[in-house]
Amino acid sequence: MQLNRKWLAVLAALVIANVALAGMLYARLTASVPDPLAPRSGFKDGMLHVPLFPSGDPNTWETAPSASARFPPGYSLQASWTAGRAYAGWGGDMRYWLKNTGPNDIFIYGIGLEGDWGPSVCATVGVTIEPGQQKYLGMLHFPGPDAAGTYNFTFKTGLLAKGLEGDILPMVKWLDYGYVANAMKPIEFRPLAQPHQFKERTNPAYYFDKANRLMNSKDTAVLQKADDMLARFPGQYSIHQAAAAFDFVHSNITYKAEPSGEDVWQSPAETLSLLTGDCEDYTLLLAAMITALGGTTRFHVETDHAFLSVYVGTDLPAATDALSRYYNTKLHVASFSDRYGYWMTADATDSGFLGALPLGGEPLEASGWGLTNTTVHYPVDLLPD
Numbered sequence: 001m002q003l004n005r006k007w008l009a010v011l012a013a014l015v016i017a018n019v020a021l022a023g024m025l026y027a028r029l030t031a032s033v034p035d036p037l038a039p040r041s042g043f044k045d046g047m048l049h050v051p052l053f054p055s056g057d058p059n060t061w062e063t064a065p066s067a068s069a070r071f072p073p074g075y076s077l078q079a080s081w082t083a084g085r086a087y088a089g090w091g092g093d094m095r096y097w098l099k100n101t102g103p104n105d106i107f108i109y110g111i112g113l114e115g116d117w118g119p120s121v122c123a124t125v126g127v128t129i130e131p132g133q134q135k136y137l138g139m140l141h142f143p144g145p146d147a148a149g150t151y152n153f154t155f156k157t158g159l160l161a162k163g164l165e166g167d168i169l170p171m172v173k174w175l176d177y178g179y180v181a182n183a184m185k186p187i188e189f190r191p192l193a194q195p196h197q198f199k200e201r202t203n204p205a206y207y208f209d210k211a212n213r214l215m216n217s218k219d220t221a222v223l224q225k226a227d228d229m230l231a232r233f234p235g236q237y238s239i240h241q242a243a244a245a246f247d248f249v250h251s252n253i254t255y256k257a258e259p260s261g262e263d264v265w266q267s268p269a270e271t272l273s274l275l276t277g278d279c280e281d282y283t284l285l286l287a288a289m290i291t292a293l294g295g296t297t298r299f300h301v302e303t304d305h306a307f308l309s310v311y312v313g314t315d316l317p318a319a320t321d322a323l324s325r326y327y328n329t330k331l332h333v334a335s336f337s338d339r340y341g342y343w344m345t346a347d348a349t350d351s352g353f354l355g356a357l358p359l360g361g362e363p364l365e366a367s368g369w370g371l372t373n374t375t376v377h378y379p380v381d382l383l384p385d
């Protein structure tokens with residue numbers, strides 16, 4: 001009996017101690033887990049930098065040889081291209097490469113696209129392609145039809161071919177073949193979308209802290225890459241430099257999906273050394289390069305995706321025109337706007353150019369565009385470090 005009472009007392013003491021401990025733990029847990037979506041204060045006036053919008057053509061094309069041949073030397077070409085998502089009422093874009101599969105040098109002075117839905121767009125270029133070589137010729141942006149559906153287009157190439165003429169003293173002569181067309185190809189234009197509801201929070205603590213901690217624009221490897229952009233586009237921070245940074249990340253980083261359930265964010269330096277990554281890694285690297293060049297960017301979190309936007313100030317038409325000169329084609333761009341001005345979308349993981357619709361962004365039936373495949377949108381200001 002005595003023993004039982006003793007045990008009961010011990011048990012009671014243990015229960016009390018447990019309850020007290022649980023209470024302390026609860027108090028500690030609730031006190032130390034702040035709301036991960038609590039807003040951080042982001043940009044302040046004077047922190048943002050507008051890029052320059054150079055008025056010149058930043059592309060350096062070769063001069064076309066004069067055409068004086070009397071006999072056709074012959075040529076053989078193989079075209080390849082990548083196309084972005086195309087929408088009725090908005091348009092689409094294609095990047096274009098050409099391989100010289102014949103025995104003679106060729107010179108390409110123009111590329112064009114003709115669609116059976118109406119438009120005909122072309123761009124002046126100047127590129128020599130030797131036998132066996134493949135070269136990038138640039139991008140064409142084209143308007144879309146009014147109605148969604150499958151249409152056909154023809155790619156056109158303005159070309160000269162080189163040959164030798166004369167028996168005793170053979171001379172190099174070029175023949176102008178004009179614009180030659182390849183076979184008709186199908187292209188699908190998607191319909192305009194309906195607006196979509198999602199939760200929006202600006203600068204939520206969890207993402208703000210993580211993205212700002214990792215985005216280091218002072219890293220040596222990042223600065224070196226930024227210097228490469230500056231060598232090609234010297235001078236003050238310009239939209240051409242931002243586009244060159246976009247093109248670098250878009251073309252040189254290989255997409256590597258993470259095992260399901262994992263979500264490791266690489267620093268820009270890590271991504272530069274691995275040359276692989278997924279969406280947030282592409283986004284942080286591009287952010288660091290543009291910040292190193294002197295620009296201002298914002299990180300956008302969606303349900304299963306992340307992309308960047310680049311601050312371009314208040315004159316969106318001037319920004320679009322300068323960017324169109326860089327890409328050598330008249331662009332249709334997507335942007336966000338806020339009290340500071342416009343933020344051009346920059347989804348280097350998924351889109352073909354700076355200003356293209358990001359993954360999950362679609363043109364809307366009413367007007368403009370919107371995010372249509374996400375339940376959240378968290379814009380995160382990336383403060384210069």
Ligand SMILES: [Ca+2]
Nearest residue numbers: 264265278281
């Ligand atoms: Ca990752």
